[in-house]
């Protein structure tokens with residue numbers, strides 16, 4: 001470094017390039033890891049498919065037994081897991097950065113609980129099915145976000161208050177979901193179990209297609225707003241000074257984060273703590289500023305890895321993936337709460 | 348880049364809720380000059396600066412940039428003309444100094460115009476000017492308060508704007524670095540014609556470095572003009588509610604405020620001042 005002190009521009013270039021290289025390498029490594037984990041999820045398990053067989057199946061060859069399991073079960077599961085994980089990851093990173101608090105992820109402050117409570121309400125009480133459930137989930141998530149916004153406004157700029165209100169909302173909404181479950185008949189109950197923990201067990205191609213469409217629309221918006229997010233990281237005033245239209249970008253990002261969390265929840269139920277964990281893990285890997293692609297990849301990786309554990313931990317049974325992510329995330333949540341001094345310094 | 352832009356306020360009223368903080372304030376910032384805003388804590392200096400930087404929407408009146416209401420201009424276009432150093436900026440953990448200062452370049456970048464050699468030069472120049480080049484690879488959260496403040500100033504400099512608004516740029520700085528920063532601003536003003544508007548608490552440094560001063564009291568301008576017209580015993584008494592005596596700065600010849608606390612306010616102090624004035 002010091003040899004470059006007499007050539008300032010070269011020094012700046014070297015620091016800047018080193019940083020970029022690290023981001024590129026991390027994102028590349030994460031991409032490889034996600035693809036590898038995706039394949040492992042599809043190929044391994046109680047019924048193992050070999051790589052050549054898998055390629056033949058994709059090519060359209062019918063292999064008795066294997067074809068059905070891969071095409072109707074494992075592949076749609078993995079696709080839904082990947083997309084939902086990415087959506088949760090980006091959503092969490094956006095919220096945490098925007099509210100400058102690692103606790104402020106949509107799964108901790110009740111947005112995903114709101115989405116699932118609304119979905120369950122629709123299924124159990126109103127008899128809604130299919131795409132309607134997703135819209136209800138979206139509405140539920142937005143409603144919670146709006147409530148938080150209104151309730152936290154009295155507290156000035158305090159994000160802490162918003163987080164506390166949000167945790168309360170989450171608990172309340174989970175109680176609502178549980179109550180609705182006890183009210184439902186046994187067949188509906190098994191159908192809506194997914195809304196309690198989050199699971200890939202009911203993944204179908206139809207669901208995967210919906211999710212692909214929704215994330216395909218929302219993730220480019222995230223990429224577009226990421227520039228503004230990088231400004232907002234420095235505080236509203238500095239961001240405005242840099243030419244970021246603060247109010248508009250902030251609103252856009254919040255809606256985006258809520259929508260991503262809600263569509264992911266509509267597909268998999270509230271898979272615990274994926275949104276909460278992804279941002280901080282990505283940040284740790286990059287050693288610095290927020291990167292939405294990295295957060296999305298981490299989210300996908302977490303879900304796919306948890307799915308591998310969930311599918312193989314107990315022989316003969318497939319646990320909901322949310323149980324595994326919950327077990328992973330809870331210690332981290334506790335750690336954050338205990339080392340409270342860092343709270344408020346950004347995800 | 349040479350002082351072509353003008354900034355001013357007309358009947359500006361700003362506030363955060365029902366009660367206005369800044370009321371019907373009119374102000375012309377002299378083009379290509381150094382202006383400082385002084386006043387007691389909570390009198391509305393930061394609020395005024397935020398209003399000028401279109402961070403607050405006026406309840407009434409207008410902020411005018413080149414004669415046009417600033418709220419009608421695209422934010423990015425304003426950011427190429429006017430930079431802002433907020434009073435208490437925050438940097439996320441793990442951000443390097445080069446990264447932070449580099450963000451000052453973002454108004455000049457876009458989808459198709461990414462990081463370039465011009466950005467590198469601007470960042471390097473800003474780091475050099477603020478004496479933070481040797482911190483380039485460090486992360487902002489591991490710097491001292493004064494180092495951090497200089498890095499933030501570097502970010503505002505890297506923005507290369509014609510008008511620069513700074514809210515207390517010298518807080519956290521030791522006395523030598525305070526003078527360094529003000530020298531830096533004076534230099535920028537002289538060499539590039541940058542219009543500088545700064546909130547400062549040190550009246551003596553403000554008087555020494557400003558061409559124009561604005562004294563605020565409860566959100567209103569009580570005095571504006573050259574330092575000698577603003578830094579007077581009467582105005583300081585009004586604005587800060589503090590008795591003082593004003594003498595000539597033996598170095599710069601600008602007004603120098605000697606506070607008279609309650610302790611020194613007796614006849615002995617007056618005698619000492621009188622003796623000093625005779626000498």
Ligand SMILES: Nc1ncnc2c1ncn2[C@@H]1O[C@H](COP(=O)(O)OP(=O)(O)OP(=O)(O)O)[C@@H](O)[C@H]1O
Nearest residue numbers: 363364368386387388389390391392393394395434
């Ligand atoms: N975001 C805000 N919301 C509500 N009130 C605010 C906000 N920011 C400032 N105020 C109030 O506006 C008044 C003026 O504040 P301002 O920050 O402009 O003062 P200042 O002159 O910069 O003071 P200081 O010298 O302490 O920085 C204060 O009474 C303050 O409480």
Ligand SMILES: [Mg+2]
Nearest residue numbers: 392393434514
């Ligand atoms: Mg202030």
